[in-house]
Amino acid sequence: MDTSQVKSLLNQHKLKATPSRLALYHYVHDFGSAVPYSNIQDEFKDLDRVTLYRTLNAMCDKGLMHRASVGDDEVHYAVCAHSCTTTEHHHDHVHFKCDDCERLYCVPTKGLSTIELDGYEVREIQIQLSGVCKGCRG
Amino acid sequence: MDTSQVKSLLNQHKLKATPSRLALYHYVHDFGSAVPYSNIQDEFKDLDRVTLYRTLNAMCDKGLMHRASVGDDEVHYAVCAHSCTTTEHHHDHVHFKCDDCERLYCVPTKGLSTIELDGYEVREIQIQLSGVCKGCRG
DNA sequence: TATTAAACGCAACAGTGTTGCAGTAAAAAT
DNA sequence: ATTTTTACTGCAACACTGTTGCGTTTAATA
Ligand SMILES: [Mn+2]
Ligand SMILES: [Mn+2]
Ligand SMILES: [Zn+2]
Ligand SMILES: [Zn+2]
Secondary structure, eight states: HHHHHHHHHHHHHTTTOHHHHHHHHHHHHSSSSBEEHHHHHHTTTTTTTTHHHHHHHHHHHTTSSEEEOOOOOOEEEEOOSSOOOOOOOOOEEEEEEEEETOOOEEOTTTOOOOOTTTTTTTEEEEEEEEEEEEEHHE | OOOHHHHHHHHHHOOOOOOHHHHHHHHHHHHSSSSEHHHHHHHHHTSHHHHHHHHHHHHHHHSSSSOOOOTTTOOOOESSSSSOOSSOOOEEEEEEEEEETOOOEEEEEOOOOOOOOOTEEEEEEEEEEEOOHHHHHO
16 A cells, blocks of 8 residues: 555544554554554554554544454454544454464455344444464365 | 352352352342443452452353453453353353443343355354343333 | 361552653644 | 644553462361
8 A cells, every 4th residue: 555545544534644653554454464462562662652552542533443352362453444434433344363373354244144132122243253264274 | 049059059160169259159140231340349349359350260261250341341241151161161142232221231042143254164153232222122 | 177279368560551741743824 | 935733752650450479368178
Protein backbone atom coordinates (compact mmCIF):
# COMPACT_ATOMS: atom_id res chain seq x y z
CA MET A 1 0.00 0.00 0.00
CA ASP A 2 1.21 3.45 -0.94
CA THR A 3 2.30 5.80 1.84
CA SER A 4 0.34 8.71 0.43
CA GLN A 5 -2.76 6.54 0.49
CA VAL A 6 -2.25 5.78 4.18
CA LYS A 7 -1.66 9.44 4.85
CA SER A 8 -4.97 10.45 3.33
CA LEU A 9 -6.67 7.53 5.02
CA LEU A 10 -5.48 8.84 8.37
CA ASN A 11 -6.45 12.39 7.51
CA GLN A 12 -9.89 11.33 6.36
CA HIS A 13 -10.39 9.89 9.81
CA LYS A 14 -9.19 13.09 11.47
CA LEU A 15 -5.86 11.72 12.53
CA LYS A 16 -2.53 13.41 11.84
CA ALA A 17 -0.24 11.40 9.66
CA THR A 18 2.85 11.19 11.83
CA PRO A 19 5.77 8.92 10.91
CA SER A 20 4.97 6.45 13.70
CA ARG A 21 1.40 6.15 12.60
CA LEU A 22 2.29 5.59 8.99
CA ALA A 23 4.77 2.92 10.01
CA LEU A 24 2.34 1.28 12.42
CA TYR A 25 -0.44 1.15 9.89
CA HIS A 26 1.85 -0.30 7.26
CA TYR A 27 3.16 -2.89 9.67
CA VAL A 28 -0.27 -4.14 10.65
CA HIS A 29 -1.58 -3.90 7.12
CA ASP A 30 1.25 -5.96 5.65
CA PHE A 31 1.48 -8.57 8.41
CA GLY A 32 -0.70 -11.11 6.64
CA SER A 33 -2.85 -11.87 9.65
CA ALA A 34 -3.91 -10.13 12.84
CA VAL A 35 -0.86 -8.90 14.76
CA PRO A 36 -0.26 -9.89 18.37
CA TYR A 37 0.31 -6.89 20.58
CA SER A 38 3.71 -8.21 21.62
CA ASN A 39 4.86 -8.18 18.01
CA ILE A 40 3.87 -4.55 17.71
CA GLN A 41 5.77 -3.76 20.87
CA ASP A 42 8.90 -5.48 19.60
CA GLU A 43 8.67 -3.73 16.26
CA PHE A 44 8.15 -0.31 17.82
CA LYS A 45 10.48 -0.44 20.80
CA ASP A 46 11.52 3.18 20.28
CA LEU A 47 8.01 4.50 20.51
CA ASP A 48 6.90 5.44 23.99
CA ARG A 49 4.43 2.88 25.30
CA VAL A 50 1.86 5.53 26.13
CA THR A 51 2.02 6.85 22.60
CA LEU A 52 1.61 3.34 21.26
CA TYR A 53 -1.33 2.82 23.57
CA ARG A 54 -2.99 6.05 22.51
CA THR A 55 -2.27 5.48 18.85
CA LEU A 56 -3.77 2.01 18.83
CA ASN A 57 -6.79 3.28 20.72
CA ALA A 58 -7.22 6.15 18.28
CA MET A 59 -7.00 3.90 15.26
CA CYS A 60 -9.52 1.48 16.75
CA ASP A 61 -11.86 4.30 17.75
CA LYS A 62 -11.71 5.90 14.33
CA GLY A 63 -12.35 2.66 12.52
CA LEU A 64 -8.95 2.07 10.93
CA MET A 65 -8.19 -1.04 12.94
CA HIS A 66 -9.96 -3.41 15.27
CA ARG A 67 -9.00 -5.68 18.09
CA ALA A 68 -9.34 -9.43 17.92
CA SER A 69 -8.64 -12.17 20.37
CA VAL A 70 -9.46 -15.81 20.77
CA GLY A 71 -9.81 -17.45 24.14
CA ASP A 72 -7.39 -16.24 26.78
CA ASP A 73 -4.92 -15.23 24.11
CA GLU A 74 -3.18 -11.95 23.81
CA VAL A 75 -5.09 -9.22 22.00
CA HIS A 76 -4.39 -8.85 18.28
CA TYR A 77 -4.76 -5.91 15.94
CA ALA A 78 -5.93 -5.98 12.35
CA VAL A 79 -6.77 -3.29 9.83
CA CYS A 80 -10.43 -2.83 8.99
CA ALA A 81 -11.12 -4.14 5.54
CA HIS A 82 -13.45 -1.35 4.49
CA SER A 83 -14.11 2.06 5.84
CA CYS A 84 -15.37 1.67 9.35
CA THR A 85 -16.23 4.77 11.33
CA THR A 86 -16.28 5.63 15.02
CA THR A 87 -19.93 4.70 15.23
CA GLU A 88 -19.99 1.77 12.85
CA HIS A 89 -17.56 -1.09 12.81
CA HIS A 90 -18.59 -3.54 10.10
CA HIS A 91 -17.48 -6.99 11.00
CA ASP A 92 -18.96 -9.49 8.69
CA HIS A 93 -16.07 -11.78 9.36
CA VAL A 94 -15.01 -14.32 11.95
CA HIS A 95 -11.70 -14.76 13.73
CA PHE A 96 -9.84 -17.96 13.10
CA LYS A 97 -6.90 -19.08 15.20
CA CYS A 98 -4.69 -21.73 13.67
CA ASP A 99 -3.58 -24.36 16.19
CA ASP A 100 -0.52 -25.01 14.07
CA CYS A 101 1.05 -21.71 12.98
CA GLU A 102 -0.83 -19.89 15.76
CA ARG A 103 -1.75 -17.05 13.49
CA LEU A 104 -5.09 -15.35 13.87
CA TYR A 105 -6.97 -14.60 10.67
CA CYS A 106 -9.89 -12.34 9.91
CA VAL A 107 -11.97 -14.49 7.60
CA PRO A 108 -14.82 -12.87 5.67
CA THR A 109 -18.14 -14.69 5.70
CA LYS A 110 -20.91 -13.90 3.33
CA GLY A 111 -24.37 -14.15 4.83
CA LEU A 112 -23.26 -15.18 8.27
CA SER A 113 -25.90 -17.61 9.50
CA THR A 114 -28.19 -15.90 11.95
CA ILE A 115 -28.43 -17.68 15.27
CA GLU A 116 -31.79 -18.22 16.93
CA LEU A 117 -32.00 -18.52 20.69
CA ASP A 118 -35.30 -19.32 22.34
CA GLY A 119 -36.51 -16.29 24.24
CA TYR A 120 -33.54 -14.09 23.46
CA GLU A 121 -33.49 -11.30 20.91
CA VAL A 122 -30.12 -11.61 19.18
CA ARG A 123 -28.66 -8.40 17.79
CA GLU A 124 -24.95 -9.02 17.37
CA ILE A 125 -22.90 -12.11 16.75
CA GLN A 126 -19.22 -12.63 17.39
CA ILE A 127 -17.59 -15.86 16.35
CA GLN A 128 -14.16 -17.24 17.05
CA LEU A 129 -12.94 -20.44 15.52
CA SER A 130 -9.86 -22.52 15.83
CA GLY A 131 -8.43 -25.36 13.81
CA VAL A 132 -5.97 -25.53 10.93
CA CYS A 133 -5.56 -22.77 8.41
CA LYS A 134 -5.25 -22.99 4.64
CA GLY A 135 -1.48 -22.65 4.60
CA CYS A 136 -0.90 -25.29 7.27
CA ARG A 137 -3.00 -27.97 5.59
CA GLY A 138 -1.16 -28.26 2.23
CA MET B 1 -27.27 -26.13 46.47
CA ASP B 2 -26.31 -28.01 49.60
CA THR B 3 -22.98 -27.22 51.22
CA SER B 4 -22.07 -30.86 51.65
CA GLN B 5 -22.65 -31.34 47.95
CA VAL B 6 -20.24 -28.54 47.11
CA LYS B 7 -17.72 -29.97 49.54
CA SER B 8 -17.71 -33.34 47.83
CA LEU B 9 -17.69 -31.66 44.44
CA LEU B 10 -14.50 -29.86 45.42
CA ASN B 11 -12.97 -33.00 46.87
CA GLN B 12 -13.82 -34.99 43.78
CA HIS B 13 -11.78 -32.51 41.82
CA LYS B 14 -8.86 -32.77 44.26
CA LEU B 15 -9.46 -29.43 45.86
CA LYS B 16 -9.71 -28.88 49.60
CA ALA B 17 -13.05 -27.58 50.73
CA THR B 18 -12.02 -24.46 52.60
CA PRO B 19 -14.61 -21.95 53.82
CA SER B 20 -13.60 -19.39 51.16
CA ARG B 21 -13.96 -21.92 48.41
CA LEU B 22 -17.34 -23.07 49.57
CA ALA B 23 -18.53 -19.49 49.79
CA LEU B 24 -17.07 -18.59 46.41
CA TYR B 25 -18.61 -21.54 44.68
CA HIS B 26 -21.98 -20.84 46.23
CA TYR B 27 -21.80 -17.21 45.27
CA VAL B 28 -21.05 -17.89 41.62
CA HIS B 29 -23.49 -20.78 41.48
CA ASP B 30 -26.38 -18.76 42.87
CA PHE B 31 -25.71 -15.55 40.97
CA GLY B 32 -28.16 -16.32 38.19
CA SER B 33 -25.76 -15.42 35.40
CA ALA B 34 -22.03 -15.25 34.87
CA VAL B 35 -20.39 -13.12 37.56
CA PRO B 36 -18.19 -10.14 36.70
CA TYR B 37 -14.82 -10.36 38.38
CA SER B 38 -15.39 -7.04 40.11
CA ASN B 39 -18.49 -8.42 41.81
CA ILE B 40 -16.47 -11.29 43.17
CA GLN B 41 -13.86 -8.89 44.44
CA ASP B 42 -16.46 -6.78 46.21
CA GLU B 43 -18.10 -9.82 47.74
CA PHE B 44 -14.80 -11.26 48.96
CA LYS B 45 -12.95 -8.17 50.11
CA ASP B 46 -11.51 -9.98 53.12
CA LEU B 47 -9.90 -12.67 51.04
CA ASP B 48 -6.36 -11.91 49.95
CA ARG B 49 -6.31 -11.08 46.27
CA VAL B 50 -3.62 -13.67 45.56
CA THR B 51 -5.73 -16.35 47.18
CA LEU B 52 -8.70 -15.26 45.13
CA TYR B 53 -6.57 -15.35 42.02
CA ARG B 54 -5.26 -18.82 42.78
CA THR B 55 -8.66 -20.12 43.80
CA LEU B 56 -10.35 -18.95 40.64
CA ASN B 57 -7.52 -20.38 38.57
CA ALA B 58 -7.76 -23.70 40.38
CA MET B 59 -11.50 -23.92 39.93
CA CYS B 60 -11.18 -23.13 36.23
CA ASP B 61 -8.32 -25.59 35.79
CA LYS B 62 -10.18 -28.36 37.54
CA GLY B 63 -13.35 -27.86 35.58
CA LEU B 64 -15.60 -26.42 38.26
CA MET B 65 -15.92 -23.01 36.64
CA HIS B 66 -15.06 -21.34 33.39
CA ARG B 67 -14.29 -17.86 32.25
CA ALA B 68 -16.50 -15.95 29.87
CA SER B 69 -16.25 -12.54 28.32
CA VAL B 70 -17.87 -10.64 25.51
CA GLY B 71 -16.05 -7.98 23.57
CA ASP B 72 -13.74 -5.80 25.61
CA ASP B 73 -15.76 -6.48 28.72
CA GLU B 74 -14.47 -7.58 32.05
CA VAL B 75 -13.96 -11.31 32.48
CA HIS B 76 -16.86 -13.21 34.05
CA TYR B 77 -16.98 -16.48 35.95
CA ALA B 78 -19.64 -19.15 35.74
CA VAL B 79 -19.96 -22.64 37.16
CA CYS B 80 -19.65 -25.49 34.71
CA ALA B 81 -23.02 -27.08 34.14
CA HIS B 82 -21.79 -30.65 34.12
CA SER B 83 -18.65 -32.29 35.28
CA CYS B 84 -15.82 -30.81 33.31
CA THR B 85 -12.31 -32.02 34.00
CA THR B 86 -8.87 -30.49 33.65
CA THR B 87 -8.50 -31.95 30.17
CA GLU B 88 -12.06 -31.58 28.96
CA HIS B 89 -14.19 -28.50 29.25
CA HIS B 90 -17.54 -29.14 27.61
CA HIS B 91 -18.99 -25.98 26.30
CA ASP B 92 -21.97 -26.68 24.19
CA HIS B 93 -23.34 -23.28 25.02
CA VAL B 94 -22.95 -19.71 23.87
CA HIS B 95 -22.43 -16.53 25.85
CA PHE B 96 -25.13 -13.94 25.63
CA LYS B 97 -24.67 -10.39 26.87
CA CYS B 98 -27.85 -8.40 27.44
CA ASP B 99 -27.56 -4.80 26.27
CA ASP B 100 -30.21 -3.86 28.78
CA CYS B 101 -29.49 -5.49 32.16
CA GLU B 102 -25.87 -6.09 31.11
CA ARG B 103 -25.88 -9.58 32.50
CA LEU B 104 -23.94 -12.28 30.72
CA TYR B 105 -25.69 -15.61 30.36
CA CYS B 106 -24.45 -19.06 29.50
CA VAL B 107 -27.10 -20.31 27.12
CA PRO B 108 -27.16 -24.00 26.18
CA THR B 109 -27.51 -24.82 22.50
CA LYS B 110 -28.40 -28.24 21.27
CA GLY B 111 -26.70 -29.24 18.07
CA LEU B 112 -24.72 -26.06 17.61
CA SER B 113 -24.60 -25.45 13.87
CA THR B 114 -21.22 -26.37 12.48
CA ILE B 115 -19.59 -23.56 10.58
CA GLU B 116 -17.92 -24.21 7.25
CA LEU B 117 -15.07 -22.01 6.09
CA ASP B 118 -13.58 -22.51 2.66
CA GLY B 119 -10.08 -23.91 2.99
CA TYR B 120 -10.01 -23.93 6.79
CA GLU B 121 -10.43 -26.99 8.96
CA VAL B 122 -12.63 -25.86 11.83
CA ARG B 123 -12.19 -27.71 15.11
CA GLU B 124 -13.60 -25.47 17.79
CA ILE B 125 -16.28 -22.82 17.83
CA GLN B 126 -16.82 -20.07 20.31
CA ILE B 127 -19.81 -17.80 20.00
CA GLN B 128 -20.71 -14.62 21.79
CA LEU B 129 -24.01 -12.91 21.25
CA SER B 130 -25.57 -9.71 22.44
CA GLY B 131 -29.08 -8.34 22.38
CA VAL B 132 -31.95 -8.44 24.84
CA CYS B 133 -32.45 -11.29 27.29
CA LYS B 134 -35.63 -13.10 28.25
CA GLY B 135 -36.21 -11.14 31.42
CA CYS B 136 -35.72 -7.75 29.81
CA ARG B 137 -38.16 -8.33 27.00
CA GLY B 138 -41.24 -8.65 29.16
C1' DT C 1 -4.79 -37.62 67.47
C1' DA C 2 -0.71 -37.24 64.56
C1' DT C 3 0.95 -36.76 59.86
C1' DT C 4 0.95 -34.92 55.41
C1' DA C 5 -0.30 -32.31 51.59
C1' DA C 6 -2.56 -28.32 50.22
C1' DA C 7 -4.09 -23.68 50.87
C1' DC C 8 -3.40 -19.13 52.86
C1' DG C 9 -1.59 -14.39 53.68
C1' DC C 10 2.09 -11.33 52.94
C1' DA C 11 5.81 -9.26 50.41
C1' DA C 12 7.56 -8.24 46.15
C1' DC C 13 8.17 -7.44 41.12
C1' DA C 14 6.80 -6.85 36.22
C1' DG C 15 3.39 -5.46 32.99
C1' DT C 16 -0.59 -2.76 31.55
C1' DG C 17 -4.11 0.86 31.49
C1' DT C 18 -4.73 5.49 32.27
C1' DT C 19 -4.19 10.55 33.13
C1' DG C 20 -1.91 15.20 33.27
C1' DC C 21 1.33 18.29 31.54
C1' DA C 22 4.71 20.70 28.90
C1' DG C 23 7.31 20.53 24.57
C1' DT C 24 6.94 19.46 19.53
C1' DA C 25 5.24 18.61 15.06
C1' DA C 26 1.50 18.48 11.51
C1' DA C 27 -2.40 20.88 9.36
C1' DA C 28 -4.91 24.88 8.24
C1' DA C 29 -5.12 29.74 7.62
C1' DT C 30 -3.02 33.88 6.27
C1' DA D 1 6.23 30.87 3.01
C1' DT D 2 5.04 32.16 7.57
C1' DT D 3 2.05 32.15 11.22
C1' DT D 4 -1.48 30.11 13.90
C1' DT D 5 -3.95 26.41 15.53
C1' DT D 6 -4.59 21.81 16.82
C1' DA D 7 -3.19 17.48 18.00
C1' DC D 8 0.52 14.25 18.96
C1' DT D 9 4.53 12.90 21.76
C1' DG D 10 7.37 11.72 25.67
C1' DC D 11 7.84 11.63 30.52
C1' DA D 12 6.31 11.14 35.19
C1' DA D 13 3.13 9.12 38.00
C1' DC D 14 -0.52 6.15 39.94
C1' DA D 15 -3.63 2.17 40.34
C1' DC D 16 -4.58 -2.39 39.27
C1' DT D 17 -3.55 -7.13 37.70
C1' DG D 18 -0.87 -11.27 37.09
C1' DT D 19 2.51 -13.92 39.04
C1' DT D 20 6.02 -16.11 42.18
C1' DG D 21 8.31 -17.38 46.60
C1' DC D 22 8.05 -18.40 51.36
C1' DG D 23 6.72 -19.33 55.98
C1' DT D 24 2.44 -20.36 58.58
C1' DT D 25 -2.00 -22.47 58.96
C1' DT D 26 -5.61 -25.69 57.97
C1' DA D 27 -8.05 -29.62 55.80
C1' DA D 28 -7.71 -34.47 54.60
C1' DT D 29 -6.32 -38.91 55.91
C1' DA D 30 -4.01 -42.60 58.36
MN1 LIG E 1 -11.01 -9.09 12.37
MN1 LIG F 1 -20.40 -20.24 29.93
ZN1 LIG G 1 -1.76 -22.11 10.23
ZN1 LIG H 1 -31.38 -8.45 30.30
